[in-house]
Amino acid sequence: MPELPEVENIAIGLRQRAVGECAEEVEVRRPGMVKGPNRGRWRRLLAGVAGSEITRVTRRAKRLILTCDTGMTLLFQLGMTGKFLLEPDQGGSADEMRRKHTQLVIHLEGGPDVQFIDTRRFGRLWLLDCLDPDDPDPAMEAAGMSRLGPEALQMRVAVFRRVLQADRPIKSLLLDQGRIAGLGNIYADESLFAAGIHPMRRCRGLTDDEALRLLREIKAVLRRAIRAGGTTFSDFRNAYGDMGRFRRRLKVYGRQGQPCHVCGCPVEKTVLAGRGTHFCPQCQTPAPK
Ligand SMILES: [Zn+2]
Incomplete structure (x- = not known):
């Protein structure tokens, strides 16, 4: 999608x-x-x-x-x-x-x-x-x-911290278009990996530092993906019919069983909020570091 x-x-x-x-x-x-x-x-x-x-x-x-x-x-x-x-x-x-x-x-x-x-x-x-x-x-x-919630790329940290005052897993919040608009399954997983945050962590349990880091990584991942023309698994083409080039730069999404680029531990896949969720069990710990 x-x-x-x-x-x-x-x-x-x-x-x-x-x-x-x-x-x-x-x-x-x-x-x-x-x-x-x-x-x-x-x-x-x-x-x-x-x-x-x-x-x-x-x-x-x-x-x-x-x-x-x-x-x-x-x-x-x-x-x-x-x-x-x-x-x-x-x-x-x-x-x-x-x-x-x-x-x-x-x-x-x-x-x-x-x-x-x-x-x-x-x-x-x-x-x-x-x-x-x-x-x-x-x-x-x-x-x-x-x-629709605020655009992910324009979201301010104060607003993001407010949105995080919820008792639900962070991954499900990132998919909620009424809270933060534009992220889907691929970029939610990639942003959480980049920020070192486990997808099951409760939003309310994130520290201020983690919230800041996550918002920064969301924007950085999205900007990199825009510059790479997006991600193509099967269908996506841009208006000229070209495939996106971000797929080979994905760190966890679609890489279950393969070694994490950072620590070598196999990337895991679970189901969260009804969606396949990819993460590194070592780099993304279930509690604040
Ligand atoms: Zn790792």
Whole structure:
């Protein structure tokens, strides 16, 4: 599932090629992906997008947001396998797969088509008349935007310490988008390893030093992953169709049974909050060091 660094990389590609271009047409091939209170009038709303300029591509948590000069906003949740591709259709077998799973196409006047491709079909689209956090419209509420916590990369330590006043395992808190937005399973595990904190530790039991170290490592891991183009296990591609290069830099995620890069102890995997959780039993101790 694409997390913050993957969605950020898709946004970077779309910004380069789609911002400033006019959308000729937005073609929805799977109307079921449109959600929220504007679902019933999506044809009319998207017809209004034709001829308008794409002015901004942004990201909030793991959602991707395209804004037009009319104020109309397309808010995408990529789900398990959703991706945007800019490449032109070459007619090869990969293109045939792509055609089969393309759920939406933004035809640009002066650039390549932007295709939203989603094999598992968990991707969602909300149509918003405006995107104003101070005056959220019902579609924004429906998209869960008002329930998101602060962005992980912008989170201040005082806010993080407040969020940590909870009696639950730190790993489950890091996955809670209402508390800290953008982290998923991969980067939660990697951040906890980098900070030397066991995923089962209770949030409230973390020392001030540990909280500071963890927040620093969360931001550092996310920034490194963004620079490496994200992590690809199977599906993720950026807007140009490239795989992310962060996978080979993962320290614990997906490395169960392999030696820890720091101490040589085999990396372990357990299930926590319903998710596979990877950690080094020696570097990440269950109590403060
Ligand atoms: Zn270790």
